[in-house]
Amino acid sequence: MTTSVCPFSKASRKQGETTASACPFSKSDASARKQGEVASKACPENEGKLNKEESTDSATVPAKCPFGYDSQTFKLGPFSCMLCQALLYESSRCVPCTHVFCKVCVSRFKDCPLCGADIESIEADENLQKMVDQFIEGHARIKRSVVNSTDKEEEVKNDNKKVIYADVSMERGSFLVQQAMRAFQAQNYDSAKSRLAMCAEDIRDQLRREGNTPELCSQLGAVLGMLGDCSRAMGDSSSAVNHFEESIEFLMKLPMNDLEITHTLSVSLNKIGDLKYYGEDLEAARSYYCRALNVRRDAMKHHPNAPSQMLDVAVSLAKVADIDRALQNEDAATDGFKEGMKLLESLKLDSEDSALEPRRLSVLEFLKKQVEKPRQSAETAL
Secondary structure: OOOOOOOOOOOOOOOOOOOOOOOOOOOOOHOOOOOOHHHHHHOOOOOOOOOOOOOOOOOOOOOOOOOOOOOOOOOOOOOOOOOOEEEOEEEEEEOOOOOOHHHHHOOOOOOOOOOOOOOOOEOOOOHHHHHHHHHHHHHHHHHOEEEEOOEEEEOOOOOEEEEEEEEOOOHHHHHHHHHHHHHHHHHHHHHHHHHHHHHHHHHHHHHHHOOOOHHHHHHHHHHHHHHHHEEEOOOOOHHHOOOOOOOHHHHOOOOOHHHHHHHHHHHHHHHHHHHHHHHHOOHHHHHHHHHHHHHHHHHHHHHOOHHHHHHHHHHHHHHHHHHHHHHHHHHHHHHHHHHHHHHHOOHHHHHOHHHHHHHHHHHHHHHHHHHHHHHHHHHHHH
16 A cells, blocks of 8 residues: 555456556446446446436436545645645644644644744644545535536536436545545555545445445455555554454455455465564464465466466465474475475566566575575584
């Protein structure tokens, strides 16, 4: 969650890509609409619309936000923090200059970041924050009196046509994820976590109404994984593990023939393994690393010519081998490191996958050093 796009896209990764290219809520990502076009049921552009054949006396108008906040483009508005560029969270006003920022963002400064005036004190702006919260609550159903005609938006004046506004409840998810990612980049983790929690609750409501559809399970698994990243960044390992575990639960309900799904699933497993490792629970860490390795091995069987998948398997082999070494199982560790080396040495990249070469070399160098360690230790002992 370090870029301005969602790292949990359902769309399969291209060769050489290690992060997703679009938000899982994006209605414009046609390539992600698989599994029988299940997503079309939830797409805001398809809900509530009437075909021209069904009625010539009505038109559907996609809702537009007058402040420029939407899931396709980003525009700073009157409710934005100029520091994190996300919607204000815990709005705080600088005294005496009165400029407003998120509390976490402005607390890092002694002078106002906009005008340079000394900050004598910081006061909560509860009225403004209430407006921001109301804006978020109502964002999904903001409407304007326009009709879509010949690809142009025209004001509806003295027109007898009945205008039907599309229900854009799903658009809110993309909007909230966008705001959360911007806040996360600026290390405003409380803001990011708040927006993601709202998004997760929206999806849970839909799950209760529609059941465990692949589209909703994918989206919830993605958002829960992002919540895990927030908790981990805030130092709350227990909450992070819980979020990652729940993310895994929903991702496991999806078909495992999608490289992006298997990658996201294995990453969540590895992140729990990392947290267990840092907590010095080596056996638990190894268990999660092995699960991630098995997911990636299975994916490689379905996609034997996917270089990114081979790299993922090599990384997982290194993680498991590292734990084996820490558990004094040197033979298993050496076998794991050597298997990873063999896999990467056999990996031949063409021009389309050349972006993977630096990563391949980096992992390969690490594995070689790990294989050399026992030998160097023995020579030192002698």
